[in-house]
Amino acid sequence: MQTESESEDYVEQRRQWTQEQNRLKGQLLLHDDFPWKLSPPLSDPHQPLCLVGGVDLSFCKHDLTVGCGALVVLNINTMNVIYEDFAVTHLRMPYIPGFLAFRESPVLLALLEKLSRKHVDMYPQVLMVDGNGILHPRGFGLASHLGVLANIPTIGVAKNLYHVDGLCRQDLRMGHDITDASTPLVGNSGQVLGMALRSHPDCTKPIFVSVGHRISLGTAVSVVQKCCKYRIPEPVRQADIRSRKQIKVTSAVPSIRVTFDEHASP
Template sequence: MDRGELYRIQREIASRTILEDWISLDQIELVAGVDQAFLRGGDDEGEMIISAVVVLEYPSMKPLDSSYAILSVDFPYIPGLLTFREAPSIIKAFSSLDRKPDVLFVDGCGINHPRFAGLATHVGVTLDIPTVGVAKNILCGEGDLPVKEGDASIITYRGREVGYYLKSKKGCKPIIVAPGHKISPESSLKLVKSCIRGYKLPEPTRIAHLLANKIKRDGGS
């Protein structure tokens, strides 16, 4: 598959994206987060990708379930094409969950993407579930940087409002929040803000990150 074919797939995903709330915030009971870690490949084996998913009770943020998947990496990291590298393991890990969440937080872009189809959007459309993208760095788009903790500012790209910068914690660089699928930009921001518990990253993402690294330390298993 050449670059053009992959772009075509992303535009197809973007055309199927729904930016409306599939569930009102006050009806949410379970939220989940997924994050990746990598295992260095041996001399003859390629690297492996670990996707760890954690389901939390909302809004208590109490962990209720988790799962993970490990696959061999078959695609390089290319800005804008991250989905072809990480989506497979995320989908596999999510599918093996016992309890399905109302919304899934994915590390990376949502519609704040060159072709409006970041990892969170791609995963959301593929699994047909609400997703939110939470990134630590911006890929594209522009917006003012919020200065006060709790403040957020809109990020625009090609004339469209694609997400927000959120000053989630004082002393920390703002994180980027964007809708992935089946959720509005406003609700994405409100939901992420309501999942912050004293750290830079919202609990679903933070806990998933910890789990992914734990699995990695234990050599994957």
């Protein structure tokens, strides 16, 4: 049971984080802002999209304050992972719904910063995030948060629908056939917050794609579709698989779990 002091701290934390989200949201770009194209013709001066990143975080089953962040980079033409890195850390921030970015973004930003220093030639042209972008109570989820702070085009890819602005899965089914290839997610405000996407012909469950930063919804959906071998686009899927594997290794050795801060793959 929360004490009065703890309750006041909780309210103050939410207030500060809301203020910071609103400040960062002022830098958000919801249109294409990059020099590449998905498949430019030979006569087009734009460079083709080649490097697509994915990030995810997995948690220790025995201690939910211990998490493993994973960053992978794939060649979009082959779907092969050409770079992977991990960071295992104690997450000091509490989880508060709607403020996931303040808990998870520091470790993911550190992985991106490390890649930019050591292997800039492998730095992703666009980053897929296991989470939401503008499909969020304040229009600024983890994908948007990472995109603004790292100044990289980002796409939010969620397995479950975030019920915001009047959106709910039941109404989505009533208004559209959710088994269609794609269904726009239009809130009560009239804003298109994302797309319910049946990403693979064999999948009946949609994923929910939203703009993170520096990309339009149409382009975001096209990139996601190009990366789907299964229901979850490969960059996010590989980040999830590899972070889970790494956290199991870390959890199996308690001494490493306590002292280990970062691991980089060769």
